[in-house]
Amino acid sequence: MKRLLGQLVVPALTLLVAGGAFANPEPWQLNMTPGVTATSQDVYQLHMLILWICVFIGIAVFGAMFYAMFKFRKSKGAVAARFSHNTTAEVIWTTIPILILLGMAYPATRTLVRMADTGNAELTVKITGYQWKWRYEYLGEDVKFMSSLARAADEARQLGSGIDPHSVENYLLDVDRPLVIPTGTKVRFVITADDVIHAWWVPSLGWKQDAIPGFINEAWTQVDEPGVYRGQCAELCGKDHGFMPIVVVAKPRAEFDAWLAGQKAAQMPAGAVAASAPTATSSGI
Amino acid sequence: MAHHGDHTHDAAHDGHDDHDHKPSGFFERWFCGTNHKDIGTLYLVFSLIMFLVGGSMALVIRAELFQPGMQLVEPDFFNSMTTMHALVMIFGAVMPAFVGLANWMIPMMIGAPDMALPRMNNWSFWIMPFAFALLLSTLFMDGGGPAGGWTLYPPLSIQGGNNVAFVIFAVHMMGISSIMGAINIIATILNLRAPGMDLLKMPVFVWTWLITAFLLIAVMPVLAGSVTMLLTDKYFGTTFFSAAGGGDPVMFQHIFWFFGHPEVYIMILPAFGVASEIIPTFSRKPLFGYQAMVYATASIAFLSFIVWAHHMFTVGMPLGGLIFFMYATMLIAIPTGVKVFNWVATMWRGSMSFETPMLFAVGFVILFTIGGFSGLMLAIVPADFQYHDTYFVVAHFHYVLVTGAIFSIMGAVYYWLPKWTGRMYNETLGKVHFWLSTITVNILFFPQHFLGLAGMPRRIPDYNVAFADFNMISSIGGFAFGLSQLLFAWIIIDVCFLKRGQKATAGVWEGARGLEWTLSSPAPYHSFSTPPKIDDRMLAHGDVAH
Ligand SMILES: [Cu+2]
Ligand SMILES: [Cu+2]
Numbered sequence: 119m120k121r122l123l124g125q126l127v128v129p130a131l132t133l134l135v136a137g138g139a140f141a142n143p144e145p146w147q148l149n150m151t152p153g154v155t156a157t158s159q160d161v162y163q164l165h166m167l168i169l170w171i172c173v174f175i176g177i178a179v180f181g182a183m184f185y186a187m188f189k190f191r192k193s194k195g196a197v198a199a200r201f202s203h204n205t206t207a208e209v210i211w212t213t214i215p216i217l218i219l220l221g222m223a224y225p226a227t228r229t230l231v232r233m234a235d236t237g238n239a240e241l242t243v244k245i246t247g248y249q250w251k252w253r254y255e256y257l258g259e260d261v262k263f264m265s266s267l268a269r270a271a272d273e274a275r276q277l278g279s280g281i282d283p284h285s286v287e288n289y290l291l292d293v294d295r296p297l298v299i300p301t302g303t304k305v306r307f308v309i310t311a312d313d314v315i316h317a318w319w320v321p322s323l324g325w326k327q328d329a330i331p332g333f334i335n336e337a338w339t340q341v342d343e344p345g346v347y348r349g350q351c352a353e354l355c356g357k358d359h360g361f362m363p364i365v366v367v368a369k370p371r372a373e374f375d376a377w378l379a380g381q382k383a384a385q386m387p388a389g390a391v392a393a394s395a396p397t398a399t400s401s402g403i
Numbered sequence: 404m405a406h407h408g409d410h411t412h413d414a415a416h417d418g419h420d421d422h423d424h425k426p427s428g429f430f431e432r433w434f435c436g437t438n439h440k441d442i443g444t445l446y447l448v449f450s451l452i453m454f455l456v457g458g459s460m461a462l463v464i465r466a467e468l469f470q471p472g473m474q475l476v477e478p479d480f481f482n483s484m485t486t487m488h489a490l491v492m493i494f495g496a497v498m499p500a501f502v503g504l505a506n507w508m509i510p511m512m513i514g515a516p517d518m519a520l521p522r523m524n525n526w527s528f529w530i531m532p533f534a535f536a537l538l539l540s541t542l543f544m545d546g547g548g549p550a551g552g553w554t555l556y557p558p559l560s561i562q563g564g565n566n567v568a569f570v571i572f573a574v575h576m577m578g579i580s581s582i583m584g585a586i587n588i589i590a591t592i593l594n595l596r597a598p599g600m601d602l603l604k605m606p607v608f609v610w611t612w613l614i615t616a617f618l619l620i621a622v623m624p625v626l627a628g629s630v631t632m633l634l635t636d637k638y639f640g641t642t643f644f645s646a647a648g649g650g651d652p653v654m655f656q657h658i659f660w661f662f663g664h665p666e667v668y669i670m671i672l673p674a675f676g677v678a679s680e681i682i683p684t685f686s687r688k689p690l691f692g693y694q695a696m697v698y699a700t701a702s703i704a705f706l707s708f709i710v711w712a713h714h715m716f717t718v719g720m721p722l723g724g725l726i727f728f729m730y731a732t733m734l735i736a737i738p739t740g741v742k743v744f745n746w747v748a749t750m751w752r753g754s755m756s757f758e759t760p761m762l763f764a765v766g767f768v769i770l771f772t773i774g775g776f777s778g779l780m781l782a783i784v785p786a787d788f789q790y791h792d793t794y795f796v797v798a799h800f801h802y803v804l805v806t807g808a809i810f811s812i813m814g815a816v817y818y819w820l821p822k823w824t825g826r827m828y829n830e831t832l833g834k835v836h837f838w839l840s841t842i843t844v845n846i847l848f849f850p851q852h853f854l855g856l857a858g859m860p861r862r863i864p865d866y867n868v869a870f871a872d873f874n875m876i877s878s879i880g881g882f883a884f885g886l887s888q889l890l891f892a893w894i895i896i897d898v899c900f901l902k903r904g905q906k907a908t909a910g911v912w913e914g915a916r917g918l919e920w921t922l923s924s925p926a927p928y929h930s931f932s933t934p935p936k937i938d939d940r941m942l943a944h945g946d947v948a949h
Binding site: 279 | 471472473474475476477478479482550551552556558559562645646647651652653686687688689690691692693695717718719722725726729730733734736737740741743744747748750751752753754755756757765768769772773776777779780783784785786788789791792793853856857858859860861862863864865866867868869870871872873914
């Protein structure tokens with residue numbers, strides 16, 4: 119019991135106090151991650167703004183309701199009034215919401231415009247969704263590879279495997295080969311799919327984007343904090359939709375350059391890794 | 404019906420069975436009958452059965468999600484459970500329940516003898532069991548039921564086996580049924596109102612159904628068109644939705660949601676109508692802002708046609724499109740807010756009592772509003788980039804549909820059951836049912852907000868252990884909510900078949916206003932064979948001059 123309480127209360131309090139400064143899902147997490155990019159933080163602020171507006175409106179409306187329900191009860195001898203109109207009240211409760219909506223629309227539009235600007239990226243990665251794995255291609259760098267669910271989780275997730283998911287680290291959120299990106303760099307993603315629609319989502323980056331066969335979507339990110347950020351496919355894509363995670367490793371520029379050079383060296387001679395993978399039905403980039 | 408001319412079905416009429424001229428045999432009455440009450444009953448019983456069927460599918464889902472790891476079902480079957488649960492609940496439970504309520508109540512509320520097109524009424528009901536037999540039969544086929552989600556997005560949906568053809572045909576049949584039902588409702592409301600029942604004197608429930616019926620006629624053919632294109636893409640070599648042949652999978656989503664968003668309001672506008680009947684009755688006070696209610700309903704219906712793409716903010720729309728659909732969606736908050744404020748103002752300075760229908764109506768207003776808040780959050784595009792396709796969305800639409808639409812349906816059943824059967828239901832059990840449902844439904848769905856915000860996608864059969872705790876709580880709530888509904892079924896059986904409970908008076912509720920309460924309880928087999936006199940003080944929105 120004590121353990122349970124500790125499990126329950128301590129993390130919940132930490133989350134409430136810290137506002138949830140975590141990159142990957144935590145037990146008892148209550149709120150959206152603020153993420154690790156300027157965009158994700160804007161999105162988080164926007165989320166908190168609307169959330170608080172809703173909470174305050176809720177307190178006002180439900181407060182009035184509960185006051186009425188306790189005060190104006192027949193059992194307490196309340197006698198019903200006969201009014202059924204009040205123009206002043208009706209004008210007020212139509213106008214105030216309009217102003218509140220304008221107050222939300224402005225920051226939302228500003229953030230949205232910034233998110234849509236994929237220009238001036240230093241690096242472009244092409245992401246292709248497959249049933250049920252991801253393919254990453256560093257455009258112009260001749261580096262490409264597939265990224266699928268890590269072996270340990272794949273074994274544990276089989277029906278009746280007898281393996282406790284708690285014993286598998288990052289269960290269903292780990293891959294064999296993560297996407298590596300440099301920190302402090304604007305990275306552009308071009309996103310498509312080969313078979314059905316998927317969606318590429320890493321909560322810490324602040325957005326998800328559908329991967330649609332035959333079409334190219336664009337998005338971008340700039341991660342400043344080195345780290346490992348996890349996500350999953352977010353669009354139902356068939357039986358193993360729940361089993362195609364995404365892992366992004368952000369490395370300082372120098373480390374990233376070294377990693378990329380290593381990948382090139384490994385893939386150049388025989389194209390050992392990439393050749394086994396089907397190439398995307400390229401509708402051109 | 405001319406031979407009924409000698410009856411006057413007014414408050415004094417006691418509804419002797421021998422005067423009712425019901426069809427004699429069971430088969431004649433329930434299969435061939437055209438009486439609006441019998442067909443209303445058929446719809447409601449069908450809906451209750453589908454509610455339990457769809458609910459047991461939800462329990463399969465919640466059982467698998469009780470713990471991380473795969474314990475019970477294969478992922479494919481899990482996906483067909485989520486797909487079928489949605490189709491059964493939307494088209495089999497919620498929509499037929501509202502059509503059943505419309506059948507029972509609209510003629511009684513506007514002073515008509517029956518629906519305008521009784522023969523078609525029979526047909527539009529009897530299509531439904533066949534449509535659902537087709538749909539549910541896919542679960543027993545090779546390759547299983549449809550598993551691509553109720554939204555049927557291609558290319559995934561047409562990867563299915565021959566269940567695709569069955570599902571599409573079933574959807575066509577449901578669409579025909581809905582369209583005929585809608586035509587009937589419009590014809591009844593526009594043609595069969597008693598003299599003096601002006602449009603702006605109609606009960607709000609009738610108004611919301613009139614508007615809903617127009618939505619149905621507008622969008623069901625769009626759904627039929629979109630699924631027909633899926634059918635030809637799969638079987639006849641067309642490429643409407645395949646990029647390889649010059650088509651566009653996103654076009655399906657646009658067409659689907661052009662149906663789908665009005666569909667959302669098809670399921671909630673009549674719920675608004677129900678709340679607008681129940682709240683004045685138990686506040687013993689006229690509905691606040693009757694005309695504002697009507698105009699708000701109409702504006703919501705209009706806006707529902709220009710917000711569809713908010714279901715697909717992540718497909719890669721141009722910036723201008725995102726902004727337009729965000730603003731249009733946010734606008735819906737205004738008429739919806741007006742409705743909520745009007746309900747609160749109706750309660751304000753009333754003389755309230757809290758019988759079961761009122762409990763459900765109040766529960767509806769509060770919990771639907773919570774669903775409305777999360778809906779507003781989902782409208783904000785940058786935030787939606789995080790919320791989209793997560794459990795946050797699942798929580799949102801279950802608040803709107805379960806504690807919104809279904810709570811209002813349950814409230815309506817408790818409210819009108821004495822009028823239908825002539826007997827009061829067991830009030831204590833009704834209250835127990837309300838409190839059990841309200842507590843458990845929140846245990847079921849509230850934690851799903853947290854799961855979505857923490858990053859759990861929807862439609863997954865297994866998850867990271869970080870999501871384990873709230874999933875377990877949600878599953879416990881799910882089973883408790885499901886079991887609580889057996890009590891609802893029992894309460895209805897108790898009244899309808901065991902015929903227990905006090906005899907109901909014609910007025911049933913002290914504060915009840917409206918024509919249906921001038922008829923005896925149970926209501927006579929034919930509602931108003933001679934048009935009633937409309938007394939403005941007897942209308943739900945009171946003695947208010949417009
Ligand atoms: Cu997927
Ligand atoms: Cu919508």
